[in-house]
Amino acid sequence: MDDVTERDAFLHIAPELIMFLPVSRRRESQPITPDGSSTLGHHVESVGIPLTEVGPMTVGSCGVSPSYLPEPGDVVRVEAVPRPQQLPAEPRFLLDVHLGTLARRLRLLGIDTAYHNDMDDPSLVIQANEEHRVLVTQDRGLLRRRALWLGAYVRGSRPDDQLRDLLGRFAPPLRPWTRCTACNGELSPVSKHEVAPLLEAGTRRTYDVYGRCHDCGQIYWHGAHSERLRHIVRSAQEWAGSHGAVRP
Template identity: 55%
Template sequence: MDRPEISLSLAPELHVFVPAKRRSGFGPVRTDGVSTLGHVVESIGVPLTEVGRLVVDGREVQTGHIPAAGEAVTVHGVVRPQPLPGPARFLLDIHLGTLVRRLRLLGIDAGYENPDIGDAALAARSAAEQRVMLSRDRGLLRRRELWAGAYIYSHRPAEQLRDVLSRFAPPLAPWTRCTACNGLLRDAEKTAVQERIEHGTEHSYDAFAQCEDCGQVYWRGAHHARLDEIVAGALREFGGPQGQHAA
C-alpha cells in the first residue's frame, strides 16, 4: 500500500536544519499514515523547540495532528520574543561556557553543568528546575522530559547572546550575579574580603562585591572595560535596569 504524501514548506530560519539541496522546498514528503506531524517535522531534522505555528491547508494544527494524503503543511518558526510559562531561567550544556558567563554578567539566572552530566540528567534538571535548555545538540533538544528548550544557532558568543536576548527578552540586571556559580552578589567591605583578594588589590580599589553562595570577590579590575562594553551593548539594544558596577 502506498504511503500518504504531503507537501511541506519551512520558514527560512529553519532551513539550517535540513540539507542544502532541500532548502528551496521539500515538495512531496511520504508519511506512514500514523505518525504525528510533530514526528514528521523532527524526522527531517527540525527540533520542535524551534517550531512555532503549524498550518495545514490554511488552518492551524497542533503537533499531534496526523497528516493525511495531499495536505499542504507550512512550518513556521517561533515568535520573538517567545513567551514562557514562568520566569526566564536557563540551563546551558558544557559547550556554552562563554555564553553562560555573559548571561550571568547581565544578571540572568543561568545554570551550567561542567563536567558533562549527560543528556538525560540535563533534561531532568531542566524539568525539575523549570529552566529553558540552551544547546546546539539537536538530540538533547528532542528529549521529551525537557521543560523547554532552544537551539543556539551560532558558534560565536556575541551572536549567541543576542540570539537568547532577542528570543526570550529576559529582564537585565547587570553586575548582580556571580559569573562563576550563578549566585547573587552583595556589596562587601574591603576589610571583610581582604583575605580573598589579590595582593595589592586592596591598595588600588575600594568597591567590592562578593557572591553569597561561593564567596567569590569582584572588583573593577583591568578587564572591566571589556565587560562594560558587553553590558552597555546589551542594555542599548535590549534595555534593562542598570545594576551595580563591581566586576
C-alpha cells in the same frame, strides 16, 4: 527533487527553519508521505527540525498540533517559534557543556544561568525539568529528547552572536553585575573592611567597592578586566534596546 506522488503531503518550511534541513534538501517545500500513524511532529523532526524551534503550524486556515495526522494532499505551513518567545515566568537557562563562554556572559548580564562542564545529556534534561530551566544547546539530538520540558537551539558560532540570538528569542530582563560569573549565585555589596583580609595588598590599595557571592563567596571588584566586561554589557544592552529584546 524527491519523487512526489498523489499520496504525499507537503511541509512548507519557514525561511528561519531552513538551516536545520540537510544541505541537499534545503528547500521550502518538503514532501512527506502520510501513513495514518506518524504524527506531524514526527514528520517535522524527520526532516531535521527540532520541535523546540517550531511555532504555529496550519493546514489551510486551521491550526494543527504536533499530534495531527497528516493526510494526502495536505499543505502544512510550519512557522518558526515567535520571538520573543512567551514563557509562563521569567526565563531561566541551563546551558550544555559546549557553551561555557555564553553562560558567563549571561551571568554577567544578571540572567539566571546554570552551567556545568561535566554534565551528561540525561542529567541536563533532569535538571532542566526539575528547575524549569530552558535547556540551551546546539545539539539537535538533545532537543529531541521526549522527556525535556523546554529547550532552545542557540544560533551562531561566536559567543557574541549566540548572546544576541538568545536575547532576541527570550528577551530576558538584564540586571548587569548582580550574579557571580563563576557559579551563578547572587551578588551583594560588601564593605572593604569585611573582605580586606582576603585581598592582595595591591587590590586593597587600589579599590574600595566590592561585592560578594552569596553561594561561593567569590569577591568581585572593578579591576583590570572591567573595561572589557563593561563593553560586553553595554553592547548587549544597546542591542537588546534597539531590537526590543528586553522585558521590563
